[in-house]
Amino acid sequence: MDILKVPLSEIIHATENFSSKYLVGGGGYNRVYRAELDVLDIQHMSSIEGKCKEELPKITKTVAIKHITDKMQGKERFLKEIESLTSCKHPNIVCLLGFSEENDTMVLVYEYVFNGSLGDYFKSTRTSLTWGQRIQISLDIANGINYLHTDMKRKPRILHHNIMSNNILLDENLNAKVASFGFSEFHPIEQQADAVYTRNDIVGTDLYIDPEYFATSKYRKEYDVYSFGVVLFEILSGKLVCDKFYNLEKGMGLLPIVRQRFNERTLKELVDPKITEDDEHVLTIKRGPNQDSFDAFSKIAYQCLADSQTKRPTMEIVIKELENALKLQVSLLFLLLHLFILHFTC
Template identity: 35%
Template sequence: MSSNTGEVHKLSSSTSAQSCRQFSIAEINSATNDFDDDLIIGDGGFGKVYKGSICINGTSQAVAIKRLDSMSNQGAPEFRTEIEMLSKLRHCNLVSLIGFCDDNMEMILVYEFMPRGTLYAHLHKSTTPLSWVQRLKIAIGAGRGLDYLHTGFGTQHGVIHRDVKSSNILLNENWAAMISDFGLSKIGPIDQTLYNISVSVKGTFGYLDPEYFYTSKLTRKTDVYAFGVVLFELLSGMRAVDERLEEEQGSLARWAQKCVKERKFDQMVDSNIVGTISPKCLRGFAEIADRCLIRVVEKRPTMTQVVAKLHNLLELQEKCDNSVDSSGTTGFTWKIHKYLAYASKRISGIDKLFISVGHISLPKSAENKITQCSSSTNRGGGDGGKMGRTTVTNCAKNNMNQCSSSANRDGSYYGKMGRTSLQKNAKNNMTQCLSSTNRDSSKLGRTSLPKSIKNPI
């Protein structure tokens, strides 16, 4: 490490004004209880990350301490790059580097501690899922951080991160997103394309831009591609690469692009947030993510454009959500948009029923009690029914105890359930709505919105 130590010291002295401190190995050992395994909070390509407590300006501060693994593929160049980058960069959506240690052949980085951990952990390991609005705000925060890198940080140079992924997006106590891990980053003029042909391609499979992979040409749009994968990860809750799934779904980018092309937006939604996304917001989010993955690099949006679009989508979603709390005597004030695509369920231990549920809209002023909405069909192997839209108009007082579709027991075909509309100011007590259909080939027809109803979303 001796050959590199001088370079690190040069970096530290040149960036001392930025409060990047050099720690001794004794301080690091004290902060981590001699690298106690019980304090490990992460393990990546660089090495292990420990939670520690270190004294800074007389105050004990929680920190994340990243220690280079001697067997790691990363080394002194990445170590120096991380120090150089984070000593110069200051943004509310970038993790802050507090200091480093290079004593005794060690390469250690000390960051501010992010109590909420990584975005990856919340999407794929947490038992408490993120809400849709939380995901939108996280996407905007991470996007802002990347936009700051790309457009310059007080100079004529910008930074290409080169390893954007959900595990490199950290969350603070307020759920604000922080871009981290700058070991692979490259600096280049903001008005030029940065080429790095002589260096091997680096990054993470699943997030790696195919054009960068095949041509070795590194540009800011390389980060845009990876960010598009993160957006689809936020929407679907799926991993960027999942070897447990079939080949088509094993690659999130390829599967998501196919869904957008076929306009199957509903099939892309994480089951944890089904029913919480405005249809327009869903479509807009999927489309901007898809644009990030366009094969032709020049046609991909900039991060500035992506962030602006995400802001608009957040405003649209919040406007929709705020209608839940509004009151009035006319119009709809509450909307649940459900996308349950091909959800399967055993009925009486026999065959599966596949139901695609459309819109269910209920006004806030209506007193509704929905105790059961079920659909039972072919017990001998019938195909999937589709339930369309059911609307309860304003001021209706309804007690919907049961809305079911039962199949004909003698095997004959009874046809399709047509349209059911509850008119304004009607007082209804719907105790049973039965559509009898053939157990061998049942079909549930449409329940439609009256044309006079104006959907606020």
């Protein structure tokens, strides 16, 4: 961890003492700034063993600088972020590039992810994601969560505890990365993967919290599976779980509507209409889901929302089913493109 320490003076210089002109976002206990900073070139380092900090390569990068503003609540989350992310290296987990804790100031430095959060994407008026892109983003998130839940050398199992669209970041190529580890928990290596744990305090975000955990204070890694199921239906509908559209319809957000439509077999009515609109470009025809792909996606998404933790699928099963949904969608697109080419060449 020592090699990731960044002098506070460098961060203050990069942000001009946390000037508002660098501010790009934040939450209840932090503010996030975008700036240029010299950081260790972690992504291209094969090993740091036997090297002192001064020998390690540095690179000037655009970074996200999270300044912890609530020192009472933020301290624990600050330490959790460092503890979790220093043990993780995966393309679908946001990369921690450095941190600073000086003069009662706490700062975390991450790779800057240029397309912001998935939640921001749905709240904006940007070009809609195709169905294939949505499945791929879902797969990216699933692979990231599965990595967290898996034991491996130098990394224990990690429960994220706050999977939500606002904590999923999209890079310039729309690759998804799981972020925000302030509520994360380590599972002791000696514990079985399906071990049950108890917390006296409820942590997470409303409407994403596992109902069994909420009722009993007991949790397993399937807590993350439930929250991910909520995100899958946000991806399907193009609206956040708390969107006012759903509150107007039922007054309780997205999930009661999902359960009702699933039982009535009218779930396809929730598909984001933007991805089914006609497009003048040939290669984007059938932007929306075909029936087989939709059925595969919605079935596994609904299974993630099972009331009981023991009835939810593992992330390995989720990944397999999402890969199948993507395969079914891509296969039809290739068939349609082939038929289109035949039509104009015959």
